[in-house]
Amino acid sequence: MNTPISITAIASISALGNSPKHIWEGYLNNKHHFTTKTVSKQPVVVAQIPPDVLKDIEILKQSDPKYKSLDHSVLYAIYTSRKAVKQAGWQSTDHFGVNIGSSRGATTLFEKYYDAFLENNKAETLSSPTTTLGNIASWVAHDLQTNGPEISHSITCSTALHAMLNGIAWINAGMCSKFLVGGSEAPLTPFTIAQMQALKIYTKQNTNFPCRALDFNKTKNTMVLGEGAAMVCLEAGRPTNALATISGYGYATEVLKHNISISSDAKCFQKSMKMALGNINPDEVDAIVMHAPGTIKGDLSEFKAVEKIFCNKRPFLTTNKWKIGHTFGASGTLNIELAVFMLQYQKCIGVPYIDNPKPPKKLNHILVNAVGFGGNAVSILLSK
Known part of the structure; x- marks a missing residue:
């Protein structure tokens, strides 16, 4: 490490909720946070954002006419980015960088627009700008009104940590002193779930522990898809609020x-x-x-x-x-x-x-x- 770099804030939403208190309490018990969702007329085990948090996402969506056409992957990112930046005490005038990635991006909208195209043989007006991969970081930068660098990418499931690598590199290079990094995903859609099932890695069990990660004696694949987002504030040095x-x-x-x-x-x-x-x-x-x-x-x-x-x-x-x-x-x-x-x-x-x-x-x-x-x-x- 060339320059000491600290994490000064983290904000997330997942099946555990959206507040640090509830998230930590969720980690302290030995229960999973999966539910069952009907997909293509079949029950599938998934990890969904809780209903009370989805109400907050809906409020965000209705708060700006431009946000009504955004995918949940973008809304999750905006929501958690606001919380992280507020927690860190950053201002838009700090010109911090933004690097947010996603493996799948705007899955819900993409599938919706494609179905409409097959039915009407015509693409909808916003089908391209609302489904591009750069959609997430660019909307977050717009929402936070930062003039710092803004980067989007997909490096599949290591995307968020690659975003962190980018933030570290920019800070070490002296090109930025603060960087917001993270990942956002809303993959609980029929086609995305079907893709994982086609790979034969999705769980078929609905037991006490449908996903048996780190069980090296299991004889079947037990991956379960979840939705969520998590944003991290990186800063040069070791400030007093470092986590x-x-x-x-x-x-x-x-x-x-x-x-x-x-x-x-x-x-x-x-x-x-x-x-x-x-x-x-x-x-x-x-x-x-x-x-x-x-x-x-x-x-x-x-x-x-x-x-x-x-x-x-x-x-x-x-x-x-x-x-x-x-x-x-x-x-x-x-x-x-x-x-x-x-x-x-x-x-x-x-x-x-x-x-x-x-x-x-x-x-x-x-x-x-x-x-x-x-x-x-x-x-x-x-x-x-």
Whole structure:
């Protein structure tokens, strides 16, 4: 790290809710936050935004005539960005940067517009501008009235942590002192769910734990889709309101052997975790918030990578996907949020159906992982 970089605010919405108090309370219990949604006349397990939070999103949507035509992925981003910036005490005159990504983007609108095109053989007027990938960050920058740099991208499920890498790079380069980074996803649509089912990775069970992320003995894939967004405020230095410090970062990409391939021991994660550790002894890492999507190969390969890097002392392992599902491009910063909570409250949040080493008495360093299709891995080391 060239310049100390701190996290000064985090705001999110997910199946856990939208307030830090409710989110942390949700993490403290051993219950998942899944519901059942009828998709193509079949019940599907999903992780939805709670109804009371959706009321806030509807109020936001009706607050500006221009917002009425926006997809939920954009509205979730605007909503959480407002909360994060307010929490950090930023002003538009600070000219902070914005980098927000999404794996799927405006899924609901895209499917709606495409259905209308098939029916009428004519595209609707706003079908292009409201579904482009740059839609999310540009609308957030417009809403917050910042004149800083504004970036959108999709690097599948590691998108949010790649946004964090960009923010770190801009700050280290001295081109910006503050950056808003994160991801937003609203993927609970018929075609998106059908795509995951076609890959044979979606859960077919509706038990006590429909998603069994980090269960290395499972014999079936158990991924569950969730919707949500999480935004993080990054600042140069160590201000008094810092929630955590970014003490390392790493990234790597594997050579593709298949469209969704990852090596059996996740070489991409081995490289990204090793890079993130830098000169820190692996034994000093107290916990890892795993990517762990709930698939057999995905979970096990990441675990094998952890074994390779942390051969002397395995850190405490956890994930939030058994509770809030896989939120694709937003999952990385939702993982960051969990890590920051654990550092703040000095409490490990475990996974109820797996065995773990005894939680450490003190949490000083937590590693956060994310990876997307094709082995686009990112690891971020957070310190108290």
